[in-house]
Amino acid sequence: MTIYHPELFKQLLESTILLDTNVFSTAARSLDLASFLVLLRKESNCVFATIPSVIFESTNGSSSLATYNERLKYINNTVDAVIPTNFIDDIQDFQVLMAKLNGGNKAYTDFLLAACLYKYRHTNIQLLTADIKAFPPFFDRLSIITTEQNSGHVVNFGLYHLNESSYTKALTKALV
Amino acid sequence: MSITISPKSKLSKNDIIIHNFRKKVVKLNYSSKLPSKPKKIDEASYLKLAEKVGKDPTFLNDNLPPRAIQTAS
Numbered sequence: 001m002t003i004y005h006p007e008l009f010k011q012l013l014e015s016t017i018l019l020d021t022n023v024f025s026t027a028a029r030s031l032d033l034a035s036f037l038v039l040l041r042k043e044s045n046c047v048f049a050t051i052p053s054v055i056f057e058s059t060n061g062s063s064s065l066a067t068y069n070e071r072l073k074y075i076n077n078t079v080d081a082v083i084p085t086n087f088i089d090d091i092q093d094f095q096v097l098m099a100k101l102n103g104g105n106k107a108y109t110d111f112l113l114a115a116c117l118y119k120y121r122h123t124n125i126q127l128l129t130a131d132i133k134a135f136p137p138f139f140d141r142l143s144i145i146t147t148e149q150n151s152g153h154v155v156n157f158g159l160y161h162l163n164e165s166s167y168t169k170a171l172t173k174a175l176v
Numbered sequence: 177m178s179i180t181i182s183p184k185s186k187l188s189k190n191d192i193i194i195h196n197f198r199k200k201v202v203k204l205n206y207s208s209k210l211p212s213k214p215k216k217i218d219e220a221s222y223l224k225l226a227e228k229v230g231k232d233p234t235f236l237n238d239n240l241p242p243r244a245i246q247t248a249s
Contacts, residue, residue: 016210021236028230031223038219047211055204061234065200072202074229077222081211082204123210150230 002036002147009043011143012126017159018116019050019079020129021057021109026147026155028074033147033155037078047080051116053109055082085112087119093171094118100174101136110134117162127160138166 005011017040027034040046058075062068088095098111105111113127114135126142145157187193205211229235 025236028226028235030230031227034223034226035219038217038222041214041217045214047214049210052206058236063234067232069200069202070225071229071235072204074225076202076204077217077225080205080213080215081207083210084206084208120210125210 002030002032002145004036004145005143008143008145009040012040012044012046012159015044015046015124015126016120017046017048018083018113018125018127019048019054020113020127020131021054022130022155023128023157024054024058024075024078026130026149026157027078029151030147030149030155033149036145036147048078049081049083050075050079051083051085051109051112053085053112057109083116085115088112088115091115091118097167097171097174098136101138101170102134105134107134114139114162117160118167121162121164121167125161128157129160130155130157132156132158135160136170138163138170140166 023033023037027037037048041048055072055075059068059071062071094115098114102111102114110131113129117125117127117139127139128145132141139160140163141158142161143159145159147155147157149155
């Protein structure tokens with residue numbers, strides 16, 4: 001069973017949903033979540049994207065070319081595009097603020113996903129992740145999705161978006 | 177160890193043979209622009225593939241804690 005807000009599909013209409021590594025790991029072990037992703041894309045006409053760092057994590061440990069390709073194919077079938085993250089040198093304000101406010105989280109993939117939310121903040125983009133404590137407070141959690149793995153293990157996902165007003169306030173405060 | 181292009185007969189046991197490796201890896205759709213429309217996928221084959229990948233115990237072991245917890249500990 002996957003539990004979500006009844007208005008979720010409407011809220012996410014034609015949005016871009018950035019997928020974290022834990023979405024791929026959970027969907028591969030949860031028929032419920034994999035089916036939910038298919039339904040979400042169909043009902044909301046939303047697109048799924050991810051970043052190269054997530055692909056690195058997802059293919060890491062592949063013991064053969066066949067295994068590597070199988071994982072890539074799974075990712076390819078899940079997402080509509082892979083967004084390059086070579087823009088991070090152009091967003092130094094964001095780097096400085098994240099270094100100050102999110103210093104406890106050393107995970108570079110989390111930083112890059114957050115950077116995408118910043119770069120594309122003027123579009124309808126959300127991040128879907130189970131790392132619900134990975135990001136500073138200027139990211140708003142729009143919704144929670146709860147799903148169950150085939151093993152019975154329950155996983156909570158959050159949908160996050162950068163709140164530009166909170167970001168500006170935090171940046172102003174940090175630079176004083 | 178060396179990387180070389182030569183007839184097979186001249187290869188030593190330490191040579192690495194790379195033959196159209198790129199063609200053998202599944203291509204991903206990289207795009208600096210956000211895609212505007214979702215692609216259509218075949219639900220049944222997607223679910224089957226997801227299930228197959230999930231059965232591999234080396235694939236993103238779900239016993240690992242989230243990254244934020246790993247780095248904090």
